[in-house]
Amino acid sequence: MPYLPTIGLEIHVELSTGSKLFCGCPVSFGGEPNSRCCPVCTSVPGTLPVLNRAAVQYAIKAGLALNCEIGLFSKFDRKNYFYPDLPKAYQISQFDLPFCLDGYVDIELNGEQKRIRIERIHLEEDAGKLVHDGLDKYSLADYNRCGVPLIEIVTKPDIASAQEAKAFVEKVRLCLLYAGVSDCKMEEGSMRVDVNTSVRPVGTDELGTRTEMKNLNSIRSIVRCIESETARQASVLDSGGRVVQETRRWDDNKGESRAMRSKENAHDYRYFPEPDIIPAEFTQEQIEALRASLPKMPHERYLEYTGKMGLPGSDANQILESVALADIFEDAAAISANPRTSASLIIVEILRRLNDMGLSPEQIPFDGAALGKLVKMMDERQITANNAKKVLTLMFETKDSPDKIAKDNGFAVISDVAGIKSVVSDILKQNEKAVGEYLAGNAKTFGFLMGQCVGALSGRADPQVVRAVLQELLQKGQD
Amino acid sequence: MTEKIPLQYIADLSCLALEEDEKKALAADMADIIALMDTIKDIDVGDAPITEHISGVRNIMRDDAVSGSMAAEKVLSNASVRLEGCFVVPKLME
Numbered sequence: 001m002p003y004l005p006t007i008g009l010e011i012h013v014e015l016s017t018g019s020k021l022f023c024g025c026p027v028s029f030g031g032e033p034n035s036r037c038c039p040v041c042t043s044v045p046g047t048l049p050v051l052n053r054a055a056v057q058y059a060i061k062a063g064l065a066l067n068c069e070i071g072l073f074s075k076f077d078r079k080n081y082f083y084p085d086l087p088k089a090y091q092i093s094q095f096d097l098p099f100c101l102d103g104y105v106d107i108e109l110n111g112e113q114k115r116i117r118i119e120r121i122h123l124e125e126d127a128g129k130l131v132h133d134g135l136d137k138y139s140l141a142d143y144n145r146c147g148v149p150l151i152e153i154v155t156k157p158d159i160a161s162a163q164e165a166k167a168f169v170e171k172v173r174l175c176l177l178y179a180g181v182s183d184c185k186m187e188e189g190s191m192r193v194d195v196n197t198s199v200r201p202v203g204t205d206e207l208g209t210r211t212e213m214k215n216l217n218s219i220r221s222i223v224r225c226i227e228s229e230t231a232r233q234a235s236v237l238d239s240g241g242r243v244v245q246e247t248r249r250w251d252d253n254k255g256e257s258r259a260m261r262s263k264e265n266a267h268d269y270r271y272f273p274e275p276d277i278i279p280a281e282f283t284q285e286q287i288e289a290l291r292a293s294l295p296k297m298p299h300e301r302y303l304e305y306t307g308k309m310g311l312p313g314s315d316a317n318q319i320l321e322s323v324a325l326a327d328i329f330e331d332a333a334a335i336s337a338n339p340r341t342s343a344s345l346i347i348v349e350i351l352r353r354l355n356d357m358g359l360s361p362e363q364i365p366f367d368g369a370a371l372g373k374l375v376k377m378m379d380e381r382q383i384t385a386n387n388a389k390k391v392l393t394l395m396f397e398t399k400d401s402p403d404k405i406a407k408d409n410g411f412a413v414i415s416d417v418a419g420i421k422s423v424v425s426d427i428l429k430q431n432e433k434a435v436g437e438y439l440a441g442n443a444k445t446f447g448f449l450m451g452q453c454v455g456a457l458s459g460r461a462d463p464q465v466v467r468a469v470l471q472e473l474l475q476k477g478q479d
Numbered sequence: 480m481t482e483k484i485p486l487q488y489i490a491d492l493s494c495l496a497l498e499e500d501e502k503k504a505l506a507a508d509m510a511d512i513i514a515l516m517d518t519i520k521d522i523d524v525g526d527a528p529i530t531e532h533i534s535g536v537r538n539i540m541r542d543d544a545v546s547g548s549m550a551a552e553k554v555l556s557n558a559s560v561r562l563e564g565c566f567v568v569p570k571l572m573e
C-alpha cells in the first residue's frame with residue numbers, strides 16, 4: 001500500500017551572542033574542554049543566573065524573521081530531567097509563554113509555493129556535550145556548551161516529504177543568517193534538527209503514530225532519515241505490525257536508524273515556573289523597533305534581484321546563499337548601475353577565487369563599492385574584460401582600489417589613437433623584415449604584425465582600432 | 480493518603496534508587512506536604528490574576544558582556560573522577 005509521510009520539525013539554533021544565556025562565559029566553538037565554564041553554568045549551588053538581554057532580542061528577531069507573533073509577556077520555566085549533560089538536572093526553558101508564536105515560512109518546490117506553519121519559538125539554555133567513544137562504562141562530560149543560548153523552532157506537522165523538509169530547513173537557515181542571530185553552522189552543531197515522522201495510507205486523513213529522530217546535523221542526513229523512516233514505517237504497517245511511538249537514533253554512516261532505549265515517562269518533565277529568572281515584558285513599540293532593525297529578508301531580495309535587476313533565478317539564489325555576497329552584490333550593483341555584470345563577476349570570478357583560496361565570502365578583502373568601481377571601469381571601457389579579471393585577482397592580494405591597480409600594472413586601456421600609434425610604430429621599427437615582406441606583397445605577414453601589436457598592447461586597446469592604425473601606418477610605408 | 484502518591488514513578492523520574500523503608504518515610508513526608516498545600520484550596524482567590532513570578536519585578540537582564548570563566552582546573556576540582564579535561568560520568572546511553 002502506498003503511504004504518505006507527515007513530518008514536523010524541531011530546529012535548535014545556537015544564538016551568536018558574545019556571552020552565554022545566564023552568565024558571562026564566552027560563546028565559541030572548539031577549544032579545551034571545560035575551559036568556558038563558571039559556577040553559574042556548572043550549576044554550583046547558590047549561584048543566580050541572570051538573563052542576557054541580547055539573547056532575548058535575538059530570539060525575538062528570529063521570530064520576526066519567521067513571521068511569528070511576539071508575546072508581550074514571557075517567562076521561563078524549569079524543565080526537569082536527569083542526564084549528565086546537564087549538571088543542574090534541569091534546563092531553564094520556556095513552556096507556556098514563549099517569546100514567539102504562530103509563524104510561518106513559505107517554501108517553493110517545483111515551482112509551487114507551500115506555507116509551513118511554525119507553532120512556537122522558545123529560548124532555552126543548551127546542554128553540555130558527552131563523549132561516549134572508547135570508554136566502556138563511562139562517558140566524558142564537557143560543559144563548555146552548557147548555557148549557550150539556544151532557540152527551538154517547532155513546526156506544525158505541515159511537511160509532506162523529505163524535499164519539503166530540506167527546502168524548509170534551508171529557508172529557515174537563510175532567514176536566521178540574514179537576521180544575524182546565528183551562524184547556523186550545522187557541521188559545528190550550531191543548528192540541529194529533530195524530525196518527527198508518521199505515515200498514513202494515501203487517501204486517508206488519519207495521522208499515524210509518530211517517531212522522533214534526534215539531533216540531525218546536516219541537510220543530507222535529514223533527507224535520508226525521512227526517506228528511510230517513511231519506508232520503515234510503511235513496511236511495518238504492510239507486514240501487519242504497528243508503529244511504536246519512540247525516539248530513534250539516526251546512524252548516518254549506516255543510513256539506518258535504531259530505537260533508543262527510552263523510558264515511557266521520558267517526556268514527563270514536571271515543568272514549573274522558573275523562580276530564578278524574572279519574566280520579560282515588552283511594549284509593542286519595542287517589538288516594532290526590533291522589527292525595523294532587521295535587514296531585508298532573502299525572499300524580498302530575491303524578488304528585487306530577479307525583478308528590476310534582471311538576474312536569472314539561479315544567479316540570485318547563488319548570491320543569496322551568503323549575506324556577505326548579497327551585501328557586496330547590492331553595493332556593486334548600486335555603484336555600477338550594472339547588476340548583471342556585478343553578479344557575473346561574483347558568481348564566476350569571485351566564487352572561483354574563494355574556492356581556490358579556501359576562503360569564505362565573509363573573508364573577501366574588498367567591499368561592494370570597490371567591485372562596483374571595477375564594473376564601472378569595464379562599462380566605460382577604461383579596462384578590458386580580460387584585464388578586469390587580473391585586477392580582481394590583485395584586489396584579493398593588495399588592498400588597493402581597482403583604478404590604482406589598473407594604473408600601477410599598465411592595465412588601463414589606451415583610448416587615444418596617438419598613444420596606440422606610437423606603440424604600433426615602435427613595433428614596425430622592430431620588425432623591419434616583416435614590414436618589408438608585407439610591402440613586397442606577402443599579405444600573410446599582416447597577421448604576424450597584428451599579433452605583435454596586440455601582444456605589446458596586452459589587452460589595453462580595442463583590437464579594431466589597433467588594426468586600423470596598423471593598416472594606416474603600413475599604407476604610409478607603401479607610399 | 481499515602482497510597483495516592485506515585486512514589487516509585489517520581490523516584491524513577493528523579494533517577495533515585497530507594498530502599499523500601501526510605502520509600503515509606505518519603506511517602507509519609509510527601510503526604511504531609513500535600514495535605515498542607517491542600518489548605519490553599521480553602522482560600523477564596525476571587526478574581527486575583529495568575530502570579531507568574533512571586534517577585535512582581537520585570538525585565539531584570541544583563542548586557543551581553545563576556546566576564547570570563549574559571550580555570551578548567553578549578554572547574555574540574557568538583558569532579559570525583561576526571562579524564563582528558565572532562566568529568567567522568569557513568570555511561571547512560573539512551
Ligand SMILES: [Zn+2]
Binds near residue numbers: 147
Ligand atoms: Zn558560565
